Amino acid sequence: xxKFEFRGELQFLIEKAIAGNIDDIDYIMSxxxxxxxxxxxxxxxxxLSLVENVNGKERIKYYLFNGTQIQRNYASLYFNRRGDWEIxxxxxxxxxxxxxxxxxx
Numbered sequence: 064x065x066k067f068e069f070r071g072e073l074q075f076l077i078e079k080a081i082a083g084n085i086d087d088i089d090y091i092m093s094x095x096x097x098x099x100x101x102x103x104x105x106x107x108x109x110x111l112s113l114v115e116n117v118n119g120k121e122r123i124k125y126y127l128f129n130g131t132q133i134q135r136n137y138a139s140l141y142f143n144r145r146g147d148w149e150i151x152x153x154x155x156x157x158x159x160x161x162x163x164x165x166x167x168x
Contacts, residue, residue, distance in 0.1 A: 072103075076110035083116025092126050095133045104137075111141045127154050139164045 069077060079087035094107050114120060127138035127150065139160045142151050155165035
């Protein structure tokens, strides 16, 4: 993957996502709350799309089943975009995400 030409917090989130370690994903997800600015939610969404590390994917899965509602929603988006339908359906069946999140992209 090539070097991104971003600055500030977005660049920091991108670096965390590319590293993809558990603590990196925790940092990224910590930026999602009911008080998050719209711009930050977009940064987080973009950064999550870059996670390829197996440990990072597993940590996002953790948030799908254990995070706050907004964290579960963004984790669901991550897996939906990857085509990992089974994990998303499992979260939906458990009532952790709604139908819109379960089938959104």
